Amino acid sequence: MASAAQxxxxxxxxxxxxxxxxxxxxxxxxxxxxWPLIYTFILSFQGNQAxxxxxxxxxxxxxxxxxxxxxxGAAATSAKFLNALGNTFILWFGNFIPQILLSLLLAVWFxxxxxxxxxxxxxKVVMYMPNIITAASVAALFVNLFGDSxxxxxxxxxxxxxxxxPEATIEFVxxxxxxxxxxxxxxxxxWFGNTMIMLMSGIMGINPSLFEAANIDGAxxxxxxxxxxxxxxxxxxxxxxxTSMIGGLQMFDIPFLYHQGANYSLDLETAAVFIYANFNQGxxxxxxxxxxxxASIIIFIITAILxxxxxxxxxxxxxxxxxxxxxxxxxxxxxxMKRGGLTL
Amino acid sequence: MxxxxxxxxxxxxxxxxxxxxxxxxxxICVILTLICLIPIYILIVNSTHGHMALAKNPSNxxxxxxxxxxxxxxxxxxxxxxxRQYSGAFDTxxxxxxxxxxxxxxxxxxxxxxxxxxxxxxxxxxxxxGPAYTFIIAVMMIPVQVSSAGFVRFMYQLxxxxxxxxxxxxxxxxPAVIFFMRSYMKSxxxxxxxxxxxxDGCAEFRTFLTIAIPMMKPAIAVQAIFAFVANWNNxxxxxxxxxxxxxxxxxxxxxxxxxxxxxxxxxxxYLCVTLSILPIVIIYFILSKFIIAGVALGGVKE
Numbered sequence: 091m092a093s094a095a096q097x098x099x100x101x102x103x104x105x106x107x108x109x110x111x112x113x114x115x116x117x118x119x120x121x122x123x124x125w126p127l128i129y130t131f132i133l134s135f136q137g138n139q140a141x142x143x144x145x146x147x148x149x150x151x152x153x154x155x156x157x158x159x160x161x162x163g164a165a166a167t168s169a170k171f172l173n174a175l176g177n178t179f180i181l182w183f184g185n186f187i188p189q190i191l192l193s194l195l196l197a198v199w200f201x202x203x204x205x206x207x208x209x210x211x212x213x214k215v216v217m218y219m220p221n222i223i224t225a226a227s228v229a230a231l232f233v234n235l236f237g238d239s240x241x242x243x244x245x246x247x248x249x250x251x252x253x254x255x256p257e258a259t260i261e262f263v264x265x266x267x268x269x270x271x272x273x274x275x276x277x278x279x280x281w282f283g284n285t286m287i288m289l290m291s292g293i294m295g296i297n298p299s300l301f302e303a304a305n306i307d308g309a310x311x312x313x314x315x316x317x318x319x320x321x322x323x324x325x326x327x328x329x330x331x332x333t334s335m336i337g338g339l340q341m342f343d344i345p346f347l348y349h350q351g352a353n354y355s356l357d358l359e360t361a362a363v364f365i366y367a368n369f370n371q372g373x374x375x376x377x378x379x380x381x382x383x384x385a386s387i388i389i390f391i392i393t394a395i396l397x398x399x400x401x402x403x404x405x406x407x408x409x410x411x412x413x414x415x416x417x418x419x420x421x422x423x424x425x426x427m428k429r430g431g432l433t434l
Numbered sequence: 435m436x437x438x439x440x441x442x443x444x445x446x447x448x449x450x451x452x453x454x455x456x457x458x459x460x461x462i463c464v465i466l467t468l469i470c471l472i473p474i475y476i477l478i479v480n481s482t483h484g485h486m487a488l489a490k491n492p493s494n495x496x497x498x499x500x501x502x503x504x505x506x507x508x509x510x511x512x513x514x515x516x517x518r519q520y521s522g523a524f525d526t527x528x529x530x531x532x533x534x535x536x537x538x539x540x541x542x543x544x545x546x547x548x549x550x551x552x553x554x555x556x557x558x559x560x561x562x563x564g565p566a567y568t569f570i571i572a573v574m575m576i577p578v579q580v581s582s583a584g585f586v587r588f589m590y591q592l593x594x595x596x597x598x599x600x601x602x603x604x605x606x607x608x609p610a611v612i613f614f615m616r617s618y619m620k621s622x623x624x625x626x627x628x629x630x631x632x633x634d635g636c637a638e639f640r641t642f643l644t645i646a647i648p649m650m651k652p653a654i655a656v657q658a659i660f661a662f663v664a665n666w667n668n669x670x671x672x673x674x675x676x677x678x679x680x681x682x683x684x685x686x687x688x689x690x691x692x693x694x695x696x697x698x699x700x701x702x703x704y705l706c707v708t709l710s711i712l713p714i715v716i717i718y719f720i721l722s723k724f725i726i727a728g729v730a731l732g733g734v735k736e
Contacts, residue, residue, distance in 0.1 A: 104558055107638045111554025112566060114547050119573070119607035122585070122600075127576070129584030196466075199459045206456045207463070215722045216467045218729065219474075222718050224667040226685035227710045230692045231477055234703055241700070243476055246492035279469070284729060291730035332575065340577040343669050352693050362579045362670075369583045370674065374590060382583040390580040397575050 127390075134383030140375055150384035171385060173356070174364035177270070181345065181360060182338030184274035189282050190330070196282075197289035198315060203301075218283035225280065225343035232276055233348060236262035263350050266357040273358055276344050281337075285330055292326030293319060332400050339393055342366065361389050474715070481704040488700040504705045519697050522679070523690040524706050530713070533683040536598060536672070537665040540605035544661045545654050547606045552615035553646050557628050567616070574609040578670065586674050596677045605665070611657050618653040618731075656728030659721060666714060684710045 134151070137144045146160070153159030157168030196217075200210055207213075220228070235243045238261045245262075248254040262272050296319065304314045320327075342362040349355040354363060369382035476495075480488065484500030506512050510521030555567055585600075594600045623646070631641040647654070669685035676682050682690075691706045718725065 104638065105560035108554050108558030108560040108563065111558065111642070112551045115551040115570075115607050115612065116566075118547075118604060119609075122604040123573070123576075123581055123607065126581040126584035126588050129588055130581055131584075133584055133587060196463075204452055205459060206452070207459055213463045213467060214726055215719070216470050218722075218726060219715070219718060220470055222663050222667075222714055222725070223711050224669070224685050224688070224714065226667075226669040226688050227707050230688050230703070230707045231473055233692060234480075234700070234707065235473060235476060241489055241492050243480070243492050243494075250493055283470075287726060287729045294730075336575055336577055340579055342579065347669075347689055347692060349692075352695055362577075365579050365583060366670075366674075369586060374587070379583060379587060386580045386583050389577065393575060393577055393580070 130383045130386050132383075133379045134387050136380055136383070138378040138380040142374055142377075142379055146380065150380040151388075154381055154384055155388075167381060170356075170359070171361075171364055171381075174359045174361045174385075177345070177358060178339060178341065178360040178362075181270060181273055181277070181341060181358075182335075184270070185277040185281075186334050186338060188274070189278045189285055189334075192278070193282050193285035193289055196286045197293055198319060200286075200290055201293045202311070214283075214287065218287060220280050221284045223280075226347055228276060228280060229344050229347035232272065233263055233350060236272060237350060238263050263348065264355065269348065269355060269357055273344050273348055276348070277341070280344075281334075285334075288330060289323065289326060292323050296322045328400055328403075332397060335396055335400070336393060339389055361385060365389070474711075477704055477708055481701065481708045483704075484701045485699040492700070500701055501705075504699075504701045507699060507702050508705060514697075519694060520691065520699065520702050520706070523694075524687045525679075526709055528680065529682065529684040529687045529710070532681060533666055533685075536601050536683060537662050539598075539602045540665045541658050541661040543602065543605045544608045544611055545658050548608050548611035548615055548657070549647060549650055549654060550642065551612050552619055553642050555612075555616055556619045556623065557625060570609045570612055574613060582671070582674060589675060595675060596681060597675070598681070600675050601668075601671060605661075608661070611661065614657060614731075615650065615653050618650065623649060653731075655724060656731060659725055659728065663714060663718075 135145060135147060136142060137146045138150070149159050153164045154168055154171040157165040159167075199205055200207065200214075237243075237245065238259060240246055240249055240256050240259050245254060245259040248260070249256050254260060261268060263269055300318055300322070301314065304318050309317070340362050341360050345358040345360045346354050346363050346366070348358060354367075359367075365382045365385045368378040368385070371377050479494055479497055480492075481504065482501040483494055483498035484503055487498055487500065488494075503512075507514070508520055508524060508526065510518065551570075555563060586595075589595050589600050627645060627649075628641055631645055632638075636644075667685065669689065672683050673686050673689070676686065688706060688710045691703060
């Protein structure tokens with residue numbers, strides 16, 4: 091028989107410590123992230139420049155999406171925003187697809203037991219290195235190497251090799267198409283090592299006996315890759331897809347800094363650059379907080395939709411079916427108890 | 435009966451095929467290594483050349499002799515227009531100090547409070563545990579730019595522009611680090627230790643400090659390295675908040691140098707970029723084993 095004291099001891103709950111331990115995170119997060127997010131949402135409904143702080147309803151959204159607004163220059167702003175959105179997606183796809191293919195190929199090669207590759211550790215270290223370099227410095231470095239005129243390294247080398255005419259140097263930095271390709275190349279250069287190592291660890295997490303079984307059954311490399319490796323890599327691929335997507339939508343450092351002269355290149359203006367340019371001009375009464383806010387919210391919605399789609403595609407169908415089964419059983423049990431435990 | 439007699443010869447060119455494939459892969463890896471390393475090499479080489487030499491012959495593969503001249507221009511010891519421009523915008527010691535302060539402080543705060551939150555989510559069972567964790571995962575996906583317009587406006591209202599505080603304090607809340615630490619704790623932290631500590635009369639917070647943190651050292655070390663590198667390289671937030679010359683950090687200085695239109699000194703340009711990435715590259719090559727291991731750890735998803 092449990093005494094009153096014993097009953098009391100059993101019910102010591104440490105739950106309050108749980109709340110205390112996670113409190114700092116939530117306090118700081120709500121103050122510095124949630125409130126600014128809500129504030130951005132509010133700002134998107136307020137005016138720009140001199141009209142800051144005044145409620146203008148959906149005017150900012152119609153201006154940047156459709157070019158119809160109260161302010162003058164609405165069409166120009168809309169053209170800029172749609173251009174920025176387009177650039178974001180172009181730059182993201184052009185960077186993501188080569189990067190994933192290259193990283194996947196390298197990851198498979200590096201983890202293949204049959205391939206004899208000396209210096210794997212060295213290659214991993216070198217290929218990951220671009221990822222830790224400051225993106226701003228990388229942009230400055232590539233502008234200095236790939237500058238337009240014949241005074242810059244790559245053009246000068248090409249001229250020395252006789253491939254390029256000194257008067258008609260390749261415009262790596264200002265040409266609308268070539269500069270985009272350069273930015274895609276730089277982003278791939280920065281991130282392929284990271285993606286490769288993550289995919290490698292994903293492949294190494296696959297049970298090696300599956301590979302052995304496939305080899306015994308006579309599968310060649312291509313069959314092993316498509317029928318064993320790829321399906322089992324799905325969680326990691328989803329994770330890479332989501333992080334790359336988020337990263338791609340946020341692309342700021344390289345597009346903002348890959349230019350010659352004082353201002354960023356309009357061909358490379360991504361959504362993040364558009365937002366930044368709008369809220370960072372001068373003082374509070376000179377900046378377009380409304381446009382920046384509206385653009386931010388649109389980007390947020392796009393992120394949420396893409397993220398939900400990815401998670402939905404990767405949902406664990408078995409677990410959801412099991413959960414539904416359990417819920418149904420629970421409901422039936424409750425009904426049974428209501429009827430006094432009788433089964434009709 | 436020998437294997438060969440029973441099953442026949444293996445395909446004649448099996449060995450040759452494997453070796454050919456290995457050589458092919460090796461060549462590709464060497465090409466990629468060159469693509470990764472050559473820009474850095476050219477960067478360092480060109481930092482040692484003077485502006486005139488670079489204007490005449492930009493295509494150099496070996497070191498030059500003007501490194502001291504470039505340094506003098508950067509330190510403002512020479513009285514040309516270019517020198518004043520560069521030394522005004524790029525103060526090496528200032529940049530290193532500021533970047534170090536911000537990166538160091540943020541790293542310390544991030545790993546400590548993330549470990550605290552991860553510990554709270556793993557060890558204690560309270561009603562809001564599930565929703566709290568779902569919340570953390572959900573907000574991991576929010577891009578930084580989405581809240582930055584409101585963030586900057588909010589900092590203007592609080593008068594915290596041009597101040598290190600908005601760059602350091604928010605580091606307490608890092609959802610991605612919490613996610614990583616919680617996965618680590620779930621797989622390698624025995625909850626019985628907490629029970630044992632309680633029986634011995636240890637207070638909860640003291641348990642965390644003296645038992646949990648030492649046990650999580652690998653995860654903390656890895657996340658500390660990543661947090662440090664990420665904050666050293668963080669251009670966007672630092673550029674938004676820091677305005678005055680005395681407080682700017684390395685990435686902002688590099689961006690300023692990049693924007694020079696007239697009086698451009700190519701040698702000093704390269705030198706600035708080199709100085710901005712040298713500490714990180716050196717630290718990377720020293721700690722490369724940990725860093726690669728950390729990235730690999732983050733790749734294992736159950």
